[in-house]
Amino acid sequence: MGAGVTEPAPSTAVRTRAPGAEATPPRPRAHGPRARRDALTARAGIAMYILPALALVGILLLVPFGYTVYQSLTEYDGISPAEFVGFDNYVTLLGAERFHRSLINTVIWTVGTLLLPVLLGLLIAVLTNASGWPVWVRYAFVLPYAISGTATGVIWGFMLRSDGAVNQVLGAFGLDSLQQEWLLSWPMNTIVMILAETWRAVGISIILFLVGLQTVPRETVEAGMLDGASGFRLFRRIVFPQLRAVTVVVVGISIANSLRVFDVIWLLTQGGPGWLSETLAVTMYRQTFVLSEYGLGSAVAVVLAVIVVSVSWIYLRQQMPKRG
Amino acid sequence: MNRRKSAVTAAAIAAVMLSACASGSETSGGASDTLTLNGDRADFVEAYKAAGEELEELTGYGIDPRNVPSTESYQQVIRSSLQSDSATDLVKWWSGYRLKELARTGGLANLDAEWEAAVENDWVNPDTAPSFSYDGHVYAMPMYKSYWVIFYNKKIYEDLGLSVPTTWEQFIGNAQTIKDAGITPFFGTQEAGWTAFIWFGEILSKLNPEFYADLMNGDAKYTDEPARRAMEIWSDLYERGFFTSPDVAWDDEPALFQSGEVAMVPMGTWRNAIFTDNGMTEQDYGAFVMPTIKPDVTPSVIVESGVFAVPEKAPNKEAAVETLGEWLNPDVQEVWVDEINDISANPQVEIENPILTSVTEQVQQSEPIELERYWEASPPSLVAGNVKDLATFMVDPSKENIGPTLQRMQERAEQEWAKWEQE
C-alpha cells in the first residue's frame, strides 16, 4: 500500500497549531508563483474537507433561513404577493401579550430541560457506570428515545389527561386531593410536559455521558482514590472535569432543543388551552401554518433563531474546548 | 488499497445509489387520462377511487388521489402550490370564507357554468351557492352535505326510559336523568383545537339563528345579548356537570360513545362513517337535530360541506373542470356517499344508511334554515383565534369568565374583519 505517495504533500502550514496561531496559518515565506500555488493547493485541500458539510447546510438550511428573514419583513398570507412592511411584524410581536407568554414558557422549558435531562442523565450515567447493574436498568432510561413521537404523544396523553393514568393511580392510592387537570392549567401543563420530554430525552444524555465516562482514564481515578477522595468528592474533583467535552455537547444540545421544543407540546396540548402552553416554536408554527400569517410567523422564527444562536454562542464561547 | 481511491469509490457508489433513487409514483407526470387529487383525509382515499371509476365512465377521466396526513401541512402545500404549476388537478378544500380566501387571489378556476348546469338538473340546492362562491362566482363543488346533529346512544336512552327530545326542556331533562344514572350526558372537548366551537355554535344557533348568521357575517357583536345568553346557557350546563372533561381526547370519542361512557355527541353527520365502521348499527345509536331553546325560535340546522376546487394552474384544468361538472351526477354520488357514509349534496340521491335517512327526514319535516358551520362562516384567522378563546372558556366555564371571553372575541372580530375587508 503506497501510503502517502498520492497524497498532496503537506504544505508549509503543517506545524501551525501553536497557541494563538489557530486562526491564521503562517504565510509561505517565499514569494513567487511556486509558493502561491502551494498556498492555493493547501487552501483548496481544506476547502474539500469543509465543502460537503457546508454545502448541505448552506444550500438546504441557511438559504431557506435567509428567505425567512426576508419574509419576516413582509406581510404575506402564502398566496397573494408579499408586501414589504419593514419591521412592522416585530413591532406587533413586542406588543403582543401572547408573545410574552410564549417567551416565558420558552424560558421555563430551557431551565427545566437544562436541569432535568442533563443532571438526571449525568447522575444515571455515573451511577449505572459504577457497578455491575443489570442491563435492564439502563435500558429503561434509554428506550423511550427510540420510540416514535406519535406513540410518545398517545402515551403521555393517556398519562396526563383528566381521565388518564396518573389520576387513576392517585385515586387508587386515595390521593384524590392530588388529582389535577394536568394539561389544562398553567404553569402545571408546561411542567408536566417538561417531565414528559425528560422521559423521552434523558437517554441521549445518558449515552453521551457514558461515552464520555469511558474516556476517563482509570489511572486518574485510582490516583484520586489513593489521595483519599471518594464518592461525590472523587466525582467532582477527578471525574467531572474530564467530562468537560461531553458536558459541553450535552448542554449545547439541550439549549438548542429546549429553545426549539415543539413536538411534545403540539401533540399534547397544541399550545393550549388557548395559548397557555405555547412556546416560541409553537407560536411560530401556529402563526404561519394555522393562521397563514407567514410574515408574523417568520418574525417569531427570526427572534427564536437569534435567541438560540446567541445563547449557544455565549455558552459555547466560554466552554467549548478549543484544542486538546 | 489507496485511501483516496477508496474515498472516490465510496463517493461514486453513493452517487450511483442517489441517482437510482425513485421519484414519486403519484407526482411524476401521471397518465393524461387521470386527474390528480390532493386531500388531507386518508379515510376518503378509497372513496375517491370508487367515485373516480364512475366519473371515468362519464368523462373519460379517472381520479388518482394523494393525501397529506396533517391538515396544517396540507393547507401549506396547497397554498404554496397554487402559485406554481405543481398543483394537483383537483383539491379538497373547505367552503365559506376558507374558499373565499383562496378564490380572491385568482388561484381557482371559475365553475359558474358547471354550477348552473347542476342547478338545472336539480342536482344541487341553488340556495347553497354562497357557501361555494366568492364575489358572485362559484369556485367549488360540494363534496357532501353534513348536518350537525346530536348522536345519542340508544341503549342508554332505552335503559333510562328516555325518548328523543323535541323541546329544550326534554333535552335538558334527559341529560339530567343520564347524569343521575352516573353517565356523562354530553361529549365536549377542546383537545383537538377546533372542537371548542361546537357547543357554542349549537347553542347560539338554537337560541337565535338570525343572530348567529349576523354574527358570522360580522353584522353583530360577540358582546351582544344573544351571544352572552348562549354562553350563560353553556356555563349552566357545565355547572350541572353535563360535559366530559375539556381535555378528553377527541380520538377517543367514538370509543366513549360506543361503550356508553358518554350518552350524546354533537357532531356533523360525517362522523357517522366512523360509528358504522366500528360496528354500531341503528339498534345502538340514533341522531336528532338539537331542539330550539324556546318554542318560538325559528328551527335551524348547522350545515357543513367539504368542497372540491380546481386550481387555475392545474395541469389538466379543462378536464378537471369538466369532471366537476359531473361530480353531482347521481350515478357518481350514489357510489360516493355509500363509501363515505354521509349525505349527498344532491337532494335526489337516496341514502341507505338508516341513521342518515332519519336525519334527512327530520330536516324535511321541520324545514329548518341552514346555517354555515362556525369554522367556515367567518374569516379563517378570526375563527382560529376565537376557537382558542372558546377553548380557554371551556377550561374555566364560570359566569365571571363570560364577559372577558366575549370581549376578547369581539376585539379580534373587529381587527380581523378590518383586515379581511382591506385585502
Added chain:
Amino acid sequence: MARYLRNGFLITFAILWLIPTYLLVVNAMTPSSSYDGSPDWFPGGFGFFDNLSKAWESADLGLGIYNSLLYATLSAGIAVFAAAFASFAVIVMPTRRRGLWFWLIYSGTLLPLQIFLAPLFKAFVDVNLYDTQLGMVLIYAALCVPFAFFVVRNYLTTVPDEITEAAQLDGAGWSRLFWRIHLPLVKSSLLAAFVFQFTWVWNDLLFGITLSTSPNIRPVMAALAELNGGYSSLGPPIVLAAALLVSLPTVVLFLTFQRFFASSLKPVG
C-alpha cells in the same frame, strides 16, 4: 447507607421510566373493539397482531419502513462523514476563520426546524426534488450534519496534538492523517452521532409529510400518521401497535450500540 440510597434511587426511577413504556405495550395489545376510551392497565385480551394487520392494511407500512431505512442509513451516513471531514478541517487542519465555519455549520441545528418547511417545499418543487427519494436523502442529510459535526468536532479536540505532529513528521499527508489516525480515534463519536441521527430521521414526521406524498417515497412515520387523527376509525390501540412495530428498528439499534458504548470503548489517546 449511601449504597442503599443509590440503589433505591436508581430502581425507583427505572420503574417510573418503565410505566409509560408498559402502558404503551399493554394498550397496543388491547383488541381495538374492546377499547373503551381510557387507558387499560392490564391486557384485556391479545389483539396485538390483529391491530397490527389492520394498521398494515390501512397504511402502506412496508414501503414506509423500506423508505425510512434507506433515508435514515444514507442520510445519517452521509452526514456523519461530511461532519467528520469538516471537523477535521476546523480542528486539525490549519484552517482560517475556524469560528466562522463552525458557526455556519452548527447554526443549522439551532434554527427552528418548522421554518424550513415552506421555503423548502417551494424550492423542492422548483428543482423537481419534491416527492423524490433523492430529495428526502438530501434534506435529511443536511439536517443531520450540524449535530454530528458538533459531536465529532468536540471529540476530535480530545486527540492530543502530539499524535498529529508525530504522524506528520513521518510524512503523512492530510488524507492519511484523516483516514488512518483521526477517524479511528473518534470512531465512537461517529457511531454515537450515526445512531442518534438515524433515530432522528427515522422518527421525523414534519419533513416526511411536507416534502413527499407518494407511498413509494413517504417515510414510515408519514405512513403511520395516516392512521392517527380523529377522522380515522382506527382507535388508539391500532395506532400504538403500529407505532410499537415501527419503533423496533431504532430500539434494536439503540440497545445494540448501548452495549457497545458501555463495554468496548477505549479511552482516546
